[in-house]
Amino acid sequence: MMLTSTAPDLVNISMPNAAIVAVLGYAVVFFGLILLMLVVMAMGKIFIAKDKKAAEKAAAAKVGIDAVPVAPHTKGEIVLPTQAQPAPGTAGQLKLYDVEPKTAAMIMAIVANKMGKPLNELRFISIKEVK
């Protein structure tokens, strides 16, 4: 049985024609979404490859920085390049003038949030209450 395209056949559709439309429709949905899946997969592969390249570049740059000889500190200590260091647990002492530690923590969090930078990448020297 062939699916005909004349209007009356489709309005008062016969059972065999309805079966063909149903199977064809389901197949079209699969076909469309499979093609879309392939496109999305190809897109994903391109982006994964791009990310991988960027990561490799960053790793190469890191190796380059590590290889740079480090100048001695004035007190005779060796200071490693900051980019090659893992995130430190502390960035030194913070001096507070008439400010509660709780308020200071809040101020630092707000500053980090406003700047859009992680807190451990910022260094606060001192916080003083303006009277």
Added chain:
Amino acid sequence: MINIGEVLLNLWNSSGFAALSAGFGDGGWQNLVMLVISCVLLYLAIVKKFEPLLLCGIAFGCLLSNLPMGGLYHQELWTAFMDEASPFYHSYGEIMRHGGLLDIFYIGVKTSLYPCLIFMGVGAMTDFGPLLSNPKSLLLGAAAQLGVFAAFFGAVAMNLISPELGFTGPEAASIGIIGGADGPTAIFLTSKLAPHLLGAIAVAAYSYMALIPLIQPPIMNALTTPEQRKIKMVQTRQVSKTEKIIFPIVVVIFVALLLPDTAPLIGCLMLGNLFKETGVTDRLSDTVQNALMNIVTILLSTSVGATMVGSNFLTVQTLSIVVLGVIAFGMSTAGGLIGGLVMWKATKGKVNPLIGSAGVSAVPMAARVANTVGQKNNPSNFLLMHAMGPNVAGVIGSAIAAGFLLSVFG
């Protein structure tokens, strides 16, 4: 002196009460029944919280259009609008001249404006990240369209039982799309193919969407084993912002070229998503997600409810639609689960088949149900993000199914 008695008599004669009692035998009882039905729907929306944002408006629209003498909605104007022999065939001017408030609202349904705008809002609220990180989810979204075509075939097959119970091809296609579990798509297709069934189909679609937590779990438990339901899925990859921006553009080009009839729906869905993802159109994204979505929901729901006029709604066909609608939902769930089982087999048990049931669109309810059923079997199992992939794929799948049916019957 004013004749008070005459004034009161005129007042009575011009009231809806008089119209109801005078025309009770001549179809007036149908209006009364519809008023009761609208109160039941309001109860379901307000007390039982069945899709209240839509059902509340649908029920109230139904209430308004069934109040005699209200003049808010005129079925006869729309009958003339659809009648090729009528001088007012496709005449919006006639509707604007003689239509009531709900007739004017309904123009937005008739022109497919509301479903498309709703889709824009859905797009702005949807994160396609889970789908992009696992593109195979699209297969589950396709598998879960089984109910659309099964219900379509079932609606045509009802002609075998009785011609009175049966449906024409376009009507059957409109009923089938209930299985897509996607309200705007169902309204979009029905308003084009079988506008006289719009009220029944919209109510069936939204009611069953609200009942997904009741309809799906028994089917999920029947088709999967406890071991399969316990499967934990591994974390998918992170998707970059650029991918998310490119995706809507790729989809709209691709799907609209494949099935041009879906262009309005897919175009609006992806435009909304692009607003969300670009990062430079936050104001537009916010408007589409909130203000516009809410306004269109009010207009859409009341005008769809208005089409539930007694003479149209209280038919054997409505009962058939209710039955076929639940079959469509059940079959779609089963189709998605079968797809999930195939993927479970193909991946040697890495995919939890429950996520297939989320392919029935109904974002995010179906994904939540998959997550809940998974957690019942394994409390440490979090399937939500994995189920969101098939869930959003189902939205695209049902739009493609609607586009196909429109291209065949439109």
